[in-house]
Amino acid sequence: MSLWNKHAIFEKNSIILSVGILIVVAIGGLVEIGPLFYLKSTIETIDGVRPYTPLELAGRNIYVREGCYLCHSQMIRALRDEVERYGHYSLAAESKYDHPFQWGSKRTGPDLARVGGKYSDDWQRGHLNNPRSVVPGSVMPRYEFLADTPLDYAHIQEDMGVLAVEGVPYTPDMIEKAKADIKAQLSPDDPSMTDLVKRYPKAVAHTSLRSADTPTEQDALVAYLQMLGTTVDFKLFNEKANWR
Amino acid sequence: MVDHTHQDIDAATGTATTGHEWDGIKELNTPLPKWWLYVLYATMVWSVGYWILYPAIPLPGGQTPGILGWSSRGAVTAELQDLQAQRASMVTQLNNSTLQQIASDPKMAEFARAFGHSAFGVNCAPCHGSNGQGSKGYPNLTADRWLWGGTLDQISATITHGARYGDPDGHQGDMPAWGTAGLDKQQIENVANYVYSLSHKTTADVSAGQKVFADNCAACHGENAKGNPDVGAPNLTTRIWLYGGDKADLIQTITYGRGGHMPAWGSKLDPATIKALTVYVHSLGGGQ
Numbered sequence: 001m002s003l004w005n006k007h008a009i010f011e012k013n014s015i016i017l018s019v020g021i022l023i024v025v026a027i028g029g030l031v032e033i034g035p036l037f038y039l040k041s042t043i044e045t046i047d048g049v050r051p052y053t054p055l056e057l058a059g060r061n062i063y064v065r066e067g068c069y070l071c072h073s074q075m076i077r078a079l080r081d082e083v084e085r086y087g088h089y090s091l092a093a094e095s096k097y098d099h100p101f102q103w104g105s106k107r108t109g110p111d112l113a114r115v116g117g118k119y120s121d122d123w124q125r126g127h128l129n130n131p132r133s134v135v136p137g138s139v140m141p142r143y144e145f146l147a148d149t150p151l152d153y154a155h156i157q158e159d160m161g162v163l164a165v166e167g168v169p170y171t172p173d174m175i176e177k178a179k180a181d182i183k184a185q186l187s188p189d190d191p192s193m194t195d196l197v198k199r200y201p202k203a204v205a206h207t208s209l210r211s212a213d214t215p216t217e218q219d220a221l222v223a224y225l226q227m228l229g230t231t232v233d234f235k236l237f238n239e240k241a242n243w244r
Numbered sequence: 245m246v247d248h249t250h251q252d253i254d255a256a257t258g259t260a261t262t263g264h265e266w267d268g269i270k271e272l273n274t275p276l277p278k279w280w281l282y283v284l285y286a287t288m289v290w291s292v293g294y295w296i297l298y299p300a301i302p303l304p305g306g307q308t309p310g311i312l313g314w315s316s317r318g319a320v321t322a323e324l325q326d327l328q329a330q331r332a333s334m335v336t337q338l339n340n341s342t343l344q345q346i347a348s349d350p351k352m353a354e355f356a357r358a359f360g361h362s363a364f365g366v367n368c369a370p371c372h373g374s375n376g377q378g379s380k381g382y383p384n385l386t387a388d389r390w391l392w393g394g395t396l397d398q399i400s401a402t403i404t405h406g407a408r409y410g411d412p413d414g415h416q417g418d419m420p421a422w423g424t425a426g427l428d429k430q431q432i433e434n435v436a437n438y439v440y441s442l443s444h445k446t447t448a449d450v451s452a453g454q455k456v457f458a459d460n461c462a463a464c465h466g467e468n469a470k471g472n473p474d475v476g477a478p479n480l481t482t483r484i485w486l487y488g489g490d491k492a493d494l495i496q497t498i499t500y501g502r503g504g505h506m507p508a509w510g511s512k513l514d515p516a517t518i519k520a521l522t523v524y525v526h527s528l529g530g531g532q
Contacts (some may be wrong), residue, residue: 035302078320085366120505123371135466
C-alpha cells in the first residue's frame with residue numbers, strides 16, 4: 001500500500017473525513033485570519049476617522065435596512081481606474097468603526113465610499129425620491145417613502161452603547177447627548193451644532209425638509225451619505241509608509 | 245478495505261478496479277493522466293517562486309515582503325505617476341497658461357476639452373447631465389444663459405468655489421421665500437402673473453404685479469427683469485426656466501424661494517483639471 005493510496009482511509013470513514021476537513025479549514029483560518037489580529041500593518045494609523053454622529057448612525061441603520069450594500073460597494077480598490085473615478089483608495093482605518101462594514105461585493109450602482117459632499121443635499125433627496133430625475137439611465141428603485149417616514153431614534157442610545165462595547169469610542173457624554181445631537185445636526189445655525197462639531201469633528205449640519213424636531217428617515221440617510229469618505233485628510237496620509 | 249496488493253484487473257481495459265462490486269458492476273480505478281498530474285506538480289513548484297518574490301507568509305513581526313518589494317498600493321501609485329508623467333507636458337502648459345490663452349491655442353484647447361470632458365463625466369454629469377443639458381433645478385450649461393456669468397473667469401470661479409456650499413468665496417445669493425418674507429398670497433399671484441407676462445403675450449392687466457416686482461424683486465432681478473449674474477439672479481424675460489415656468493411653478497418659486505447648491509470643487513480637483521473643465525464647459529455652446 002503506497003502513501004498515495006492512504007486517501008482511501010478518509011474516503012471510507014466519515015468521522016475521520018470530518019476531522020480532517022476541520023483541521024485543514026482551521027489551518028487556512030489561522031494563516032489567513034489570525035495574523036490580522038496581531039499585524040500592526042492591518043489598520044493604518046491615520047488621523048480624522050471618527051465615530052458616526054447619532055444622525056449619521058441612524059442614517060447608516062437605514063442604509064443597512066434597505067440593503068443598499070446589495071448594489072453599492074463602499075470599497076475603492078487600489079486600481080488605477082477606480083482611483084481615477086472614485087478618489088483615493090479606501091483604507092482599512094476608514095471602516096474601523098463600522099459594525100458591520102458595508103464594503104459590499106456588487107456594483108450595480110457606483111461605489112459610495114467617497115460620495116460624501118460630491119453632490120448637494122438637494123441632489124441626494126431628488127435622487128432618492130426618483131433616481132431617473134437626475135440620472136436618466138438609472139435602474140435604482142425609488143425611495144421616496146423615506147421622505148415621508150418619521151425617523152425612529154428611540155433606541156439610538158442603546159445602539160451607541162452596543163457599538164461602544166464593540167470598540168467604537170463613544171463616550172458616556174456622547175451617548176447621553178445623542179438625542180439632542182440628532183436635533184442639533186439638523187439645526188445649521190444653532191449653537192448646539194458648534195458644540196456637536198467638538199465631539200464629532202468635520203460633522204456637517206443639514207436642513208430637514210420638515211423640522212429638526214420631527215426628522216425623516218431621508219434626513220438621516222442624506223446625513224450619512226454626505227459624510228462618507230470625508231473624514232480623512234489625504235494630504236496628511238503617508239502613502240509610502242502604508243504601502244502593502 | 246481494498247486489498248491493493250492483489251489488484252483486480254479489468255479484463256476488457258487492462259485497468260485496475262477499485263475492488264468494489266455493485267450488482268456485478270465494477271468501478272475502474274483509472275489513474276490521472278500523466279500530463280495533467282505533472283502540470284499540477286509544476287504549478288506547486290511555481291508557487292514557491294511567488295513566496296520568494298511577493299509578500300507571502302505572515303510572521304509575528306509582519307509578513308515576508310518578497311524580494312521584488314511589490315505592494316498593491318505601491319503599484320497603483322506607480323501607475324498613477326506614469327499617467328501623470330504622460331500628461332505632464334500638457335498639464336504643465338495648462339498650469340502655466342491663463343484660461344484665455346488655453347482657449348485660444350488650438351492644441352491646448354483640444355487637450356483641455358478632452359481632459360475636461362472626461363472630468364465632467366465623473367464629477368459634473370450627475371447633476372448637469374452627460375452633455376451639460378441640465379434638468380429641473382440643475383442649470384443647462386449648453387445655452388447662452390448663465391446664473392453666475394458665462395465668461396471663462398466666471399465659470400472657473402463657480403467651479404472652484406461652488407454655490408451655497410460652505411466655501412466663503414462661493415456664490416451666496418438666495419432667493420427669499422416671499423411667502424414668509426412679506427408678500428401675501430394675492431401679491432404673489434399678481435407678481436407671478438407679471439413675471440409670466442414678461443415671456444408670454446397677454447392682454448390681462450399686470451400692473452399690480454409690476455408694482456410688487458419693482459418694490460421687491462427688482463433689487464436682484466433688475467428693473468427690466470434681465471437678471472444680474474453678480475447675485476445669481478436669473479433673467480426672467482425668456483422662456484428658459486431652471487425650476488419650471490408655468491404659473492404654478494412661478495408661485496411655488498416665489499412663495500418658498502430657491503437656492504440650488506453646487507459643491508466647491510477647488511478642494512477636490514487640482515487646478516489643471518479645473519482649468520480643463522472651465523474650457524470644456526465654456527465650449528459647450530454658451531460661453532461668453
